[in-house]
Amino acid sequence: MSFTKLLIVFICGFVVWKLFMGDKRYKQNKAEEKTENLQASGEMVKDPVCGAYVSKNSDIRVRQGDVVLNFCSYDCRETYLKRIQGSEEGGKS
Numbered sequence: 001m002s003f004t005k006l007l008i009v010f011i012c013g014f015v016v017w018k019l020f021m022g023d024k025r026y027k028q029n030k031a032e033e034k035t036e037n038l039q040a041s042g043e044m045v046k047d048p049v050c051g052a053y054v055s056k057n058s059d060i061r062v063r064q065g066d067v068v069l070n071f072c073s074y075d076c077r078e079t080y081l082k083r084i085q086g087s088e089e090g091g092k093s
């Protein structure tokens with residue numbers, strides 16, 4: 001009788017563990033899928049200010065003629081805009 005009880009407790013523990021591990025694995029798969037989708041959905045381009053790689057689909061960008069530059073943050077975009085404005089002014093004078 002006590003052995004049966006032990007067996008039931010063991011099985012219950014196993015089932016809970018299985019569920020927990022299964023859930024963890026499922027989440028991991030989800031995360032992997034997400035990164036795969038990111039890689040598939042867009043090229044990665046280099047932020048010209050800090051050198052970080054950002055998705056081409058990023059909203060933070062500056063169009064310069066035919067070239068679209070993507071930035072990792074609005075700070076980097078501001079820095080870049082100030083830089084090109086500065087060089088343009090420098091070229092005129």
Ligand SMILES: [Zn+2]
Nearest residue numbers: 047050072076
């Ligand atoms: Zn940046």
